[in-house]
Amino acid sequence: MTILINENTKVIVQGITGREGSRHTQYMLQYGTKILAGVTPGKGGQNVQGVPVFDTVEEALRKFPDINTSIVFVPAQFAADSVYEAIDAGIKLIVIITEHIPIHDALRFVNYAKRRGVTIIGPNCPGIVSPLKSKVGILPNHIYTKSGPVGIVSRSGTLTYEISYHLTQAGIGQSTVVGIGGDPIIGTDMIEVVRMFEEDPETKYIVVIGEIGGTMEERVAQYIGSGKVTKPVVAYIAGRTAPPGKRMGHAGAIVSMGMGSYESKVKAFQEVNVPVARTPTEVVKLIKKFMP
Amino acid sequence: MRLLEYKGKELLNRYGVKIPRGAIVTRVEDINILSTLKFPLFAKSQVPFAGRAKMGLVRRVDTLKDAENAARDYLGRVIQDYPIRKVLFEEGVNVAKELYVSITLDRENRGYLMLASTEGGVDIEEVARKSPEKIIRLYIDDYEGLRDYMIRGVAQKLGLEGSAARDFVTVAKAMYRVFTEYDAELVEINPLALTTDGQLVALDVKVMIDDNSLYRHPDISVEDSDYTMEELEARKYGLHYVELTGYVGIMANGAGLTMATMDLVKEFGHEPADFLDVGGGASKDSVREGLKILLTDDRIKAVLINIFGGITRCDEVAKGVVEALNEVKTNKPIFIRLKGTNEEEGRKILAEVGLKTYETAEEAMDALSKTIKTLQG
CATH class of the missing domain: 3.30.1490.20 (ATP-grasp fold, A domain)
Known part of the structure; x- marks a missing residue:
């Protein structure tokens, strides 16, 4: 078992003819992802890496009614429109890779998706991989070579690769790895993914990768403290040495009013007996401690 | 980005907020x-x-x-x-009372939040810490919007009566319009003065606009924002650069990994000189320009580059590094950790100019740490 995606996931790529869209279509196909169609308005009839391109999502779904997941590479200015198109066509899982989507656009389509029972991952995220089964994202293929008991949820792309790499090197595989994105407004938050891992029989351990800014890590800690998570959890928080009040790239990584600081997040986890690693490699050691 | 006061006032005034x-x-x-x-x-x-x-x-x-x-x-x-x-x-304005009012994003509830207080004109964060009961909070659903009755409720809690209460509806609606139409992350009036003749006047305002939306607001100029010339230059190449106080130059891709790299430098007992995130999908141009900033910084004794490529390709990064070294003469030691998409090609390009790469950030940092010790004798 996995969460969100599995070997039966059937994918449509929105923005398939763009530079990143076509490149990552190739990588996903190489990984074994079942990509049935792509969409770029005005480019219908072409094909990319052997995948047929359509002008609209609706048209692609008529041809391939099995499609259940979309991955969006459409440039930021047009991304919101593509997300609405996928929701209205009836797709139930939408992974948005595109970065720099205006926050107000994201807020509106995320709420629209919720009302329609659609799950959104992202925006500005690396996507999802269930090792050896499927990948709907841009995570590097050669890092994800071993399935296993660890579920990872992360706000950061590159840090996710880093920690997955060290786990795999240590012989510890992953059930599913979910990059939820670093923007202030995202479709699926950490608590929702932790809840999915708790219910997933294959996942035995959970790794939470956070960073300073916002209160999501504190809320996950509260959720764990309420007794709803029985599986061991290990956390890593980036930004221990970030000076307060400085913007560190991610719109999300802003420290303000004492909330969202490194100390506040670490304290929240420690209070519910979740060990916090000081470096990405230490995550492996802490996970091993829980293993028989 | 944060707008200058006058520009924020101009936007609010256009929708009916009185200003001096x-x-x-x-x-x-x-x-x-x-x-x-x-x-x-x-x-x-x-x-x-x-x-x-x-x-x-x-x-x-x-x-x-x-x-x-x-x-x-x-x-x-x-x-x-x-x-x-x-x-x-x-x-000048004859002030009877100073109020606080703002609209911001509610990340947790995926909506908007109006905050108001009778304690205007002072540091509102201090008020929120010491007496949270003095902050009125109103959740606004993005789909349903801000309704008059909701604003009347806030006006009542602020103790506003008669024409001032009616004016407050105008003020709040104007703020909401600026907030939604201009893709704002914050619209704040502090203080909002209640004058001795019963009018509401915005004395100081703060408007922050989502950088990602600027393409659809041609009337907002970066000249009216908080960006310095250096930051504007860095933005052109998609770089996020923040100057810190140490001596180890850092370049990485992604905000999370860049912060983790800073943390690692500290873990080894050294001080980071900067936060430089070359971003997702970094090109050789952004890597070159970013590295040039570090190589020309006199405070920096050694550089640590930590790249884990997903959408970023290691060969592009390597090309950027080589170009920067061709353009800037340097004797600063550079330690490169290169992993991820196209790492083999990247390593080859760097090996051709005699640069070694490391498997993990710890190994690169360990080598850097030893070198700095030697430099210091």
């Missing part, structure tokens, strides 16, 4: 445009940060001559890397 009578002066020669205003005036330097009064950047002027002196004094000065290009001159 005033004028913007950008050149001392234009000072006569103030002659239609009623002295004394307040000269307010347009810089995008708090504490202007304490820094001596706001003063009262009683005559046109005074005003001219103030303009001459302020214009062209550089405060915290920020050049003063504009001075706002405003008439």
Whole structure:
């Protein structure tokens, strides 16, 4: 078992003819992802890496009614429109890779998706991989070579690769790895993914990768403290040495009013007996401690 | 980005918020445009940060001559890397009471939040910490929007009556319009003055606009924002650069990994000189420009590059590094950790110019740490 995606996931790529869209279509196909169609308005009839391109999502779904997941590479200015198109066509899982989507656009389509029972991952995220089964994202293929008991949820792309790499090197595989994105407004938050891992029989351990800014890590800690998570959890928080009040790239990584600081997040986890690693490699050691 | 006060006021005033009578002066020669205003005036330097009064950047002027002196004094000065290009001159207002009101994003509930308080004019974060009961909070659903009855409820809690309560509806609706139409992350009026004759006037405002939305707001100029010239230059290449106080130069891709790299430098007992995130999908141009910033920084003794490529390709990164080294002569030791998409090609390119790469960030940092020790003898 996995969460969100599995070997039966059937994918449509929105923005398939763009530079990143076509490149990552190739990588996903190489990984074994079942990509049935792509969409770029005005480019219908072409094909990319052997995948047929359509002008609209609706048209692609008529041809391939099995499609259940979309991955969006459409440039930021047009991304919101593509997300609405996928929701209205009836797709139930939408992974948005595109970065720099205006926050107000994201807020509106995320709420629209919720009302329609659609799950959104992202925006500005690396996507999802269930090792050896499927990948709907841009995570590097050669890092994800071993399935296993660890579920990872992360706000950061590159840090996710880093920690997955060290786990795999240590012989510890992953059930599913979910990059939820670093923007202030995202479709699926950490608590929702932790809840999915708790219910997933294959996942035995959970790794939470956070960073300073916002209160999501504190809320996950509260959720764990309420007794709803029985599986061991290990956390890593980036930004221990970030000076307060400085913007560190991610719109999300802003420290303000004492909330969202490194100390506040670490304290929240420690209070519910979740060990916090000081470096990405230490995550492996802490996970091993829980293993028989 | 944060807008200058006058620009924020202009947007709010367009939708019906009263502001003090005033004028913007950008050149001392234009000072006569103030002659239609009623002295004394307040000269307010347009810089995008708090504490202007304490820094001596706001003063009262009683005559046109005074005003001219103030303009001459302020214009062209550089405060915290920020050049003063504009001075706002405003008439005074007879204040009976100072209120606070803002609209911001509610990340947790994926909506908007209006905050209001009778304790305006002071540090609102201090009020929130010490007496949270003095902050009125109103959740706004993005789909349903802000309704009049909701605003009337807030006005009542603020103790506003009669025409002032009605004016508050106008003020709140104008704020909401600016917030949604201009893709704002924050619209704040502090203080919102209740004058002795019962009017509501915005004395100072702070508007922050989502950088990602600027393409659809052609009337918002970066000249009216808090970006310094260096930051604007860095933004052109998609770089996020923040100067810190140490001596180890850091370049990484992704905010999370860059922060983790800073943390690692500290873990080894050293001090990071910067935060430089070359971003997702970094090109050789952004890597080259980013590395040039570090190589030309005299404070930096050694550079740590930590790349884990997903959408970023290691061969692009390697090309950028080589180009930077061709353009800038340096004897700073560089330690490169290169992993992820196209790492083999990347390693090959670096090996050709004699640069070694490391498997993990710890190994690279360990090597850097030893080298610095040798340098220090």
